[in-house]
Amino acid sequence: LTSGPKSPGLHVIHIAAEMAPVAKVGGLGDVISGLGKALQKRGHLVEIILPKYDCMEYDRISDLKAIDLVVESYFEGKLYKNKIWTGVVEGLPVYFIEPLHPAKFFWRGEYYGEHDDFKRFSFFSRAALELLLQTGKRPDIIHCHDWQTAFIAPLYWDIYNPKGLNSARICFTCHNFEYQGTAPASELAACGLNVHQLNRPDRMQDNSAHDRVNPVKGAVVFSNIVTTVSPTYAGEVRTAEGGKGLHSTLVSHSKKFIGILNGIDGGAWNPSTDSLLAVQYSSNDLQGKAQNKTAIRRQLGLSTAKLRQPLVGCITRLVPQKGVHLIRHAIYRTLELGGQFVLLGSSPVPHIQQEFEGIANNLRDSEHARLILKYDEALSHSIYAASDMFIIPSIFEPCGLTQMIAMRYGSVPIVRKTGGLNDSVFDVDDDAIPLQYRNGFTFLDPNEQAFNAALERAFEHYWNDVKGWEDLVRKIMEMDFSWETSAAQYEDLYSKSVARARAAAASN
Numbered sequence: 001l002t003s004g005p006k007s008p009g010l011h012v013i014h015i016a017a018e019m020a021p022v023a024k025v026g027g028l029g030d031v032i033s034g035l036g037k038a039l040q041k042r043g044h045l046v047e048i049i050l051p052k053y054d055c056m057e058y059d060r061i062s063d064l065k066a067i068d069l070v071v072e073s074y075f076e077g078k079l080y081k082n083k084i085w086t087g088v089v090e091g092l093p094v095y096f097i098e099p100l101h102p103a104k105f106f107w108r109g110e111y112y113g114e115h116d117d118f119k120r121f122s123f124f125s126r127a128a129l130e131l132l133l134q135t136g137k138r139p140d141i142i143h144c145h146d147w148q149t150a151f152i153a154p155l156y157w158d159i160y161n162p163k164g165l166n167s168a169r170i171c172f173t174c175h176n177f178e179y180q181g182t183a184p185a186s187e188l189a190a191c192g193l194n195v196h197q198l199n200r201p202d203r204m205q206d207n208s209a210h211d212r213v214n215p216v217k218g219a220v221v222f223s224n225i226v227t228t229v230s231p232t233y234a235g236e237v238r239t240a241e242g243g244k245g246l247h248s249t250l251v252s253h254s255k256k257f258i259g260i261l262n263g264i265d266g267g268a269w270n271p272s273t274d275s276l277l278a279v280q281y282s283s284n285d286l287q288g289k290a291q292n293k294t295a296i297r298r299q300l301g302l303s304t305a306k307l308r309q310p311l312v313g314c315i316t317r318l319v320p321q322k323g324v325h326l327i328r329h330a331i332y333r334t335l336e337l338g339g340q341f342v343l344l345g346s347s348p349v350p351h352i353q354q355e356f357e358g359i360a361n362n363l364r365d366s367e368h369a370r371l372i373l374k375y376d377e378a379l380s381h382s383i384y385a386a387s388d389m390f391i392i393p394s395i396f397e398p399c400g401l402t403q404m405i406a407m408r409y410g411s412v413p414i415v416r417k418t419g420g421l422n423d424s425v426f427d428v429d430d431d432a433i434p435l436q437y438r439n440g441f442t443f444l445d446p447n448e449q450a451f452n453a454a455l456e457r458a459f460e461h462y463w464n465d466v467k468g469w470e471d472l473v474r475k476i477m478e479m480d481f482s483w484e485t486s487a488a489q490y491e492d493l494y495s496k497s498v499a500r501a502r503a504a505a506a507s508n
């Protein structure tokens, strides 16, 4: 690992709770490695700081070793030691922080959902800044993500900047405003922040409960750059309906707030090199895609009698945001229309998981539908490759990666027009959109009728226009959803912010 910028590029540190493929729950994990790699490729020195979870995919980390440095960080009035590990993930240097705290914060067999998440991640945020201070790093940008590392912004300005870790601008990306990590204000004191100073309406106080603090709000207020993951979502969260209580804060900080569409990692998601597929294929060889369809139908015990029977895929966390009622409906409607359906998903919400287990059980003997209710990276690749269509009927969707991955694998997306879906999927039948952008089927109202109309149009195209469908599949496989454009936008934001800070320092 390097200790400072050697190239003319910027030194960027991402501090996050997830990173694909070692510690991934959803899109955040993909973004950390995808954006990190793209920035590295553009000549920047990118380093990542993660918690050292017990449940990580350790075989995806190379050169993992504990370094000869124990970082002591403050929490609840005491100093705790942290063991620091380094390793390389997807070519990116990563620091893993292992707190030697009796509560074993990251040794719980899961990433999120513990009763003391606020404590665990405020501890981690402080330890991450302590690591930077003690190793003498002078990053240009510290980029934190979501509420788990939102504490970085106030900690940096209130505590670490005065201690001498003062080279950086702070960038905060909110990947989903649904998760704000609010807690009773008094809990903020544990990581050394001043509750009295921060529990104010213009700082970290939650907009709807005056005795609670809101880490996401704190990061919006205290960061130099605030982003979210698509332009449409950036507009939606500025409204009372979409802002989950933070719209007024985002409106007042509008100048530094922007939506940048995520990309996908073209190395990790590439059907022509993907070793997890039965057969690799490209847009010139749709035969290979058909072979993947046959393979998965066999693997899951679905009928292979008719090749041209549309296979509809869905890969998702089963949470209300994703439109679970429409997903359930889609399974039955697909069967009525004569298609096949494969769902790969799991739910952190027990009643939703149970409901889908019930559906899976009812369809156990079906030759046309299979529900696999777990997280399975390898199977996800096979489903993207095998399916003809891919549904994402989200109620809201900050960016969404599955529509982009699906397209890369030639699976035509059927999506609700919201957030990042609205910025990446354009209806095949919409004459108002230039032909070259049209790549899927969209609907607006979050109800069964609207969804049916889109699904039925997709089926009609599939059945009635074989050549047109193949052209569409080839076209979406060739569309550019790489990180290139988005990474260039982040680079621009970083550089401008750094330049502004330098100009201000020079004039003082």
Ligand code: ADP
Residues within 6 Å of the ligand: 025, 026, 027, 028, 030, 315, 316, 317, 344, 345, 346, 374, 375, 376, 377, 380, 399, 400, 401, 402, 403, 405
């Ligand atoms: P979110 O971050 O809200 O979960 P995104 O669309 O941004 O949604 O990212 C979802 C990512 O997680 C995709 O890479 C998708 O393939 C993956 N994923 C979701 N559910 C599963 C699952 N059950 N098994 C494997 N991968 C999954």
